[in-house]
Amino acid sequence: MANFSKSNAPEFSVEVYQNEYLPEGGREVNAIVTVASTGGGTTGGMPLPAADPGRARFGTGDPDAGVVIMVDCSGSMDYPPTKMRNARDATGAAIETVRDGVAFAVVAGTHVAREVYPGGGRLAVADATTRTEAKEALRKLSAGGGTAIGTWLRLADKLLGSADVAIRHGILLTDGRNEHESPEDLRAALDACAGRFTCDARGVGTDWEVKEVTGIASALLGTADIVADPAGLAGDFTQMMEAAMGKEVADVALRLWTPQGSAIKFVKQVAPTVEELTERRTEAGPRAGDYPTGSWGDESRDYHVCVEVPAAAVGQEMLAARVSLILPQPDGSAQTLSQGLIRAVWTDDMVASTRINAQVAHYTGQAELAHVIQEGLEDRKAGDMDGATAKLGRAVQLASASGNEDTAKLLSKVVDVVDAASGTVRLKPKVTEADEMTLETRSTKTVRVKK
Amino acid sequence: MANTPPVSQLSACPSCEEPLEAGDLFCGACGADLAAPAPAPAAAAGSAAAAEPAAGPNGAGPAPAAPPAGAGDAAPAAPAAGPVAGPDSRSPEAQRTGSYRIAGPGDGPQAAGDTGEYLLDAPEEDPEHYRLAEPVAPQGADPRAALGTAAPDAPDTRAAEPAAGPVPSGRRCIACRTGAIDTDGYCERCGHAQPRERDHMERETDGVAAVSDRGLRHHRNEDFFAIAGAALPNGAPATVAVVCDGVSSASRPDEASAAASSAAGTSLQAGLGRGLHPQQAMHEALLAAAGAVNELAAQHSPLSHQNAPACTIVSAVIAGGILTVGWVGDSRAYWVPEDRAAPSARLTEDDSWAAQMVAAGLMNEADAYADERAHAITGWLGADAHELDPHTASFKPDGPGVVIVCTDGLWNYAEAAAELAAAVPPDAAARPLHAAQVLVGHALDGGGHDNVTVAVLPFPGPAGGAGPS
Structure with a gap:
């Protein structure tokens, strides 16, 4: 039975995994912060696949969301x-x-960007009629013209801004390079839209630029993927929209407070995908900064936080960082949804201080995996076959050791694996463009620590 | 019983120090089960149930059935060769080497009530130096005691007061001295952890005193102690001290030491009150302590058994002119006579690698203790201790003196009995708290590499008057 009295706002939990022990003189503290949100009226627990039709279609709460599809x-x-x-x-x-x-x-x-439905610079409210009308309007879509994605995003931003909704989301489909505007124009459009709505981006076929699509998703805190075969689009779009419908809280930020003399070395989202957040800090009061995380449904994400603390004597303990998940309020204040502590304890016990936390080790490996795949593919394109072999070999090794089977499978389409454990590989002489682009687009996908 | 053991009223979470509210079953911050270590004494209060040997992990029968073989050699020399009765006069339950039956205890005034003093005073100026610089006055409080709340076993309501209210707004960080303290106990400016109540604990009751300190190299205090007065059935007073040292490599060693010392202290009071021979009461207390530590492991997933909470224990009882000690692990008891010309003595035999090497004649003491394995303990309380072998011994000193019950945090800096005796102030029997403070200071001055806990029991006990008959 649905519990109607239960709030629909998700509950957030923050868990910190770290080895807090530092050797004498040690200054670097690493921690994996797992943030999970479980929504009201759901089973809770692990993130639900958003494919529950009852939930997606007949959600009990007042939908307070707007979506723009850019085709x-x-x-x-x-x-x-x-x-x-x-x-x-x-x-x-x-x-x-x-x-x-x-x-x-x-x-x-x-x-240029053109409104197909409903038109008039506004959004339609979904019901049986408007959905049918919208599908009718799609018949009029025809191909012709160039590609200037920045204009699409700016129009989506305008449309979403016209409605008073909490969750604003875009879905963007492209099949080609952004040829009719400069990269700076796109960059400017992304900067203008960042924080105003979230956006998933998809590349269909193989004539698009991976960095453009992943860059859009990254800037707008959405997902990026390849749909090499256009026949797979309907399934992918449905899934994306269901995920968007599952979002319940927007504009959540990760706030990190660090004590005097400490500094954040980096902050990365490491699951479900690797996403660098360090540069996205906005100051939030003394010694605190916010990192955007976008909107949340029933899901769980992991962040790797690395803090540099001033060295202290053995036996000392300090708080290296306070991690809180905050929701900005209309009055400018911030509601703390949940928080966790990253600690540092100096010890002369070598066994304690040299132990590496399993989560930290795992995600350090996953981040390196994404990095070596991207570098290996770059080397390959640039004709540096030795470099590509070494880096993709290391990627195979990391993927195999961490149990990242999806990535291992994608890698095996680009290289012949001789020995996964040692990372010995041979580059395949012929690789389809789709396989290479799939590997590059999905290189940032990570797996969680094996239980 | 004249003394009802204090019912523990936790004012702060034993594992994270988060202040608690009345009725809390779990810590709101770390989720620790608050029923865990503290209720052990409460549950056993006034009843001997927890002290039944059956509670022991190895199911050993009652004490008399299990005299440790060869204990006669193991028991260190009695502190005084003085007037001990012949072995034939021993009672059946005392027929263990090293235990001596003596004349009935002298009558004395009623046992004093529990007057656990808790010292809450202004912090010292220098946060880095917790030295007991002015140990002259027993009130020479340590800054860390002041910042914490009541010790988990302190029944004193005065001590509990600070926990009740919110953190005083005027409190400043001990490290940077400018930041305020957040609810997690860290400085809001420099992040430094603030002293916790367990970092430094002092207590004095019924003429017994104990001091425990985090030391200078460990980030928390994993030692714990319990001291109490007890009353024998005939109304004669007795004194009890228990000191436990959490095994750092185990999980939750701080909880283990707290649970063990509380359980042993309560069991001893109950056992003595029922008229058990002190050595029998001691045996039961060690089993009760083991049971309390085992329970900690059971509260968590079976996986935690792999690294179950563990601690050492040493305890001393002075009742009716007899001094009884009991121990498991490498925490020790020493006898220091008031007449310093008389020899002092170590009363316990470590369950440690070094002690075993020496006992087996494979190494001399100096070499054994210099070895890096010296401190590897071979006996402890905890669910992963395969065989629990509690040792007990009784002595009848021939003159007044003090018993020093301590963890290795102290004896690392005064290993030999003579060395330790040299560090004990001459007026230790008259001012046991001062003596305990001085000894803790001795360990801190030596480097404070470990947590250090010292209990001082004057002999004869409070009722004994000027000396033994």
């Missing part, structure tokens, strides 16, 4: 023609998944 309608979408048709079908399927009451709109993107 690439550039000329290249007609080659092959199935691409445009699949994009239309996928958008239709995504619209089917929009919950009643959620505000939505569809934007056609070329070298």
Whole structure:
């Protein structure tokens, strides 16, 4: 039975995994911070796949969300023609998944952005009628023109800004490079939109630039992926929309307080994907800074926090950082959802101080995995086959040791694995573009520590 | 019983020091089960249930059935060759080497009530120096005692007061002296952990005193102690001290030492009150302590058995002119006679690698204790202790003196009995708390590499008057 009296706001928990013991003179404290949110009226526990139809369609709470779907309608979408048709079908399927009451709109993107539905610079409120109308409007979509993704994002931002909704989300589909505006224009558009809405980005086919798509998702705190075969679009869009519908709290930030004399060396999201956050700090009072995490549904994410503390004498203990999850309030204050402590204890016990926390070790490996894959593929493109072999070999080794099977599988399409344990590989002479782009796009996906 | 053991009223979480509210079952900060270590004494209060040998982990029968073989050699020389009765006069339950039956205890005034003093005073100026610089006055409080709340076993309501209210707003960090203290006990400016109540504990009751200190190299105090007065069935007073040292490599050693010392102290009071021979009461107390530590392991997942909480224990009882000690592990008891011309003595035999090497004649004492394995203990209380072998011994000193009950945090700096005796102030029997403070100071001056806990019991006990008959 659904518990209607229970608040629909998710409950957040923060757990810190670290080895707090430092040797004499030790200054670097590493910790993995696991943040989990469990929503109201759900089973709680581990993150639910957002594919629960009852929940996605008939959610009990008042939907307080807006979604804009941005579909690439550039000329290249007609080659092959199935691409445009699949994009239309996928958008239709995504619209089917929009919950009643959620505000939505569809934007056609070329070298300019055009409202397809509902038009008039506003969002429609989802119900049976508007969903049918929107799907009707999709028939009019046709391919022709260039690609200037920055304009699409700016229009989506304007539309989402017109509605009074808490959760603002975009879904962006592109099949080609952002050729009709400068990278600076796109950068400026991303900067303007960051923090205003979250956005998932998908590349369809293989003619798009991985860095552009992952860059958009990264800046707008969404997911990035490849849909090499346009036939897979409908399923992917449905899933993305369901995940978006599962979001219940927006604009959550990770606040790190560090004591006088301490400094944050880096902050990274490390699960479900690796995402560098260090540079995204905004100051929040004395010795505290906020790092954006976007919107949350029922899910769990891990962060790797590395703090440099002033060295202290053996036997001393200090708080290296206080980690809190905060929700900004309309009046400018911040509500603390949950918090955890990162500690430092100096000891002369070598056994204690040299132990590496399993979580920290695991995610250090996962971050290196993402890094060596990207570097290895770069080397390969640049013709440095030795470098590529060494780096992708290391990637195979890391993926195998950590049990990251999905990444291992993707790697095996690019290299022949001789011995996974030692990281001995040979580059495959022929690699399809789709396999290479899939590996690059998904290189940041991580797995959790094996139980 | 004249003395009802204090019912523990935890004012702060034993594992994280988070202040608690009345009725809390679990710590709101760390989730620790508050029923764990503290209720042991409460549950056993006024009843001997917890002291039944059956509670022991190895299911050993009652004490008399299990005299340790060869204990005669193991028991160190009696502090005084003085007037001990022949072995034939021993009672059946005391037929263990080293135990001597003596004349009935002298009658004395009623046992004093529990007057656990808790010292809450202003912090010292220098945060880095917790030395007992002015040990002259018993009130020479340590800054860390002042900052904490009541010791978990302190029944004194005065001591509990600071825990009741919120953290005083005027409190400043001991390290940077500017930051305020947050609710987690860290400085809001420099992040330094603030002293916790267990960092330094002092207590004096019924003429017995004990001091425990975190030391200078460990970040928390994993030692614990219990001291108490007890009354024999005939109304004669007795004094009890228990000192436990948590095994650092085990999980939750601080909880283990707290549970063990509380359980042993309560069991001893109950046992003596029922008229058990002190050595029998001591045996039961050690088993009760072992049971309390084992329970800690049971409270958590079976996995925690791999690294179950563990601690050492040493205890001394002075009742009716007899001095009884009991121990498991490498915490010790020493006899220091008031007449310093008389020889002092170590009363316990460590369950440690070094002691075993010496006992087996494989190494001499100097070499054995210089070895890096010297402190590896071969006996302890805890669920992963395969065979519990509690040792007890009784002595009848022929003159007044003090018994020093301590953890290795002290005897590392005064190993030989003579060395230790040299560190004991001459007026130790008259001012036991001062003596305990001085001895803790001795360990801190030596480097304070470990937690250090010292209990001082004057002999004869409070009722004994000028000396033994």
